[in-house]
Amino acid sequence: MGQVALAAKITHVPSMYLSEMDGPNKGCRDAAINGHKEISKRCREAGIDTILVFDTHWLVNAGYHINCAADFSGVYTSNELPHFIKNLPYQYRGNPELGHLLAEAATEAGIHTRAHSDTSLPLEYGTLVPMRYMNDDDHFKVVSVSAMCQVHNLDDSRRLGLAFREAIEQRYDGKVAVLASGSLSHRFAQNGVSEEYLFKVWSEFLETTDREVIKMWEDGEWDKFTKMLPEYAEKCHGEGFMHDTAMLLGVLGWDKYQGKAEIVTPYFGSSGTGQLNAVFPVEAL
Template sequence: MGTLALAAKITHVPSMYLSELPGPRHGTRQDAIDGHAEIARRCKALGVDTLVVFDTHWLVNASYHVNCAPHFKGSYTSNELPHFISNLAYESPGNPVLGRLLARVASDHGVETLAHDATTLAPEYGTLVPLRYMNADQHFKAVSVSALCMAHYLNDSARLGWAFRQAVEQHYDGTVAFLASGSLSHRFAQNGLAPGYAFKLWSPLLERLDRDVVRLWQSGRQQDWADFCAMLPEYAAKGHGEGFMHDTAMLLGALGWSAYDAPVEVLTPYFGASGTGQINALFPVTPQDGRAIPAAQASAADGFSRVATRL
């Protein structure tokens, strides 16, 4: 019935907001902002009605959660980086119908997920920053999904993404984009050293690791995707992946997991920000078997080890 039209791994660095403001950081993240604008342009061209954001700033300790309030509006200051994001005004329509559907289908497939439509819960900035640049005209509805998962298996996040795609394609009357909002390596610069790392990575090791991963994504070979899925738990742990990369597991679960075989398109080339590794990249949506998780995919997903989230 419905369509997953676009999938992407996106940055939400708060320095994008600083880039708008007068001062020494003005204009310095225009490439990342332009990447978001291009994603919005393509979503409009594809007829997308709702942006579903896998938000690595929404911390949860039990179950998966979907914020699908009818409308979002407010003023946001980051408790993590209040000197970067302060009094950011936001407004966007929500999509309770889709949010409830995503939660129901995921739960039906054994991944406990709760939808919150009658709520005062505000989105975190992993959702709000992308919406600022992709949805300033409120053209799209928005749904936010918890992806800073403190006591969760990565394989469940992959299955969540797979179930979300089934929900869209089998039950939803509309067109959707899935956005994995989080960095690659996420090792912030040590306190007191942050200004010197505003535009670079914390270590050469992490930068090399991230760049090798991006090249692997760009190859598009199915074996490379299978290798990446197998290495994801260790990469998330040793590479300091943001939210232990549950957003990435969700995205790849929706795309077919280890059976995926398409090359990513980089819109904003890999860059450093406060020690972390960032990118805007499109993951082409390819046909997948909607009846059940393919055997190879299930095997690879079951091979995930449990990784305890450490911040």
């Protein structure tokens, strides 16, 4: 019997990589990086073998997709922000067995999903940035799931997460961490003023709403939050339409979930967007 042994909502802001570089912003994202390292520590202590990432930077226009190649390696530069993430080397092991198992289970549940193991698909930075700080020694295998879902229903992503949880528990012999890699509000600062917003959220409305959402998470108000998620995702420019969050809550139990979020990295603004690292206790379904 397998186990989802850790679940988290995490940031992947590219300024984390910038934070490593000499210059005026060196160290600016130490809190976020340290949050990733803490999550990694907990994964190691839990005996996790694979990290499953719901990546809001992997855009898809039909179906759900899983990148589960046996090995990932390369040098990555972001086409979105090439001045933030450039020439980032990476090398990780994948888990084709788990990827195909998850795709099969989701498809059986009515959510058509394809696993890609014989592929040249690269990893996107929603996976690469957290793996840099959580998995720099290639301790964990990595599987990435498309979560910038352009034409998908949030409820289908919920059902996908549930199917993944059931498949891991019933068909997989190992322990898995599930990470929703994406922001809260995600309204980037307007071109021309972006540097002014490196440490700020775009508007008072977005920041206030984000903070109210975090309080719901800390208080375990999941029935309330899941009802407002579609409107929150739309009006607060949720990254990837917040399909990563719907998948994560599908794994955890959706509106029946009773856990309370633990904030590992407190809320912060980044280029207009709202970010955090939060861990969610995994309870029996």
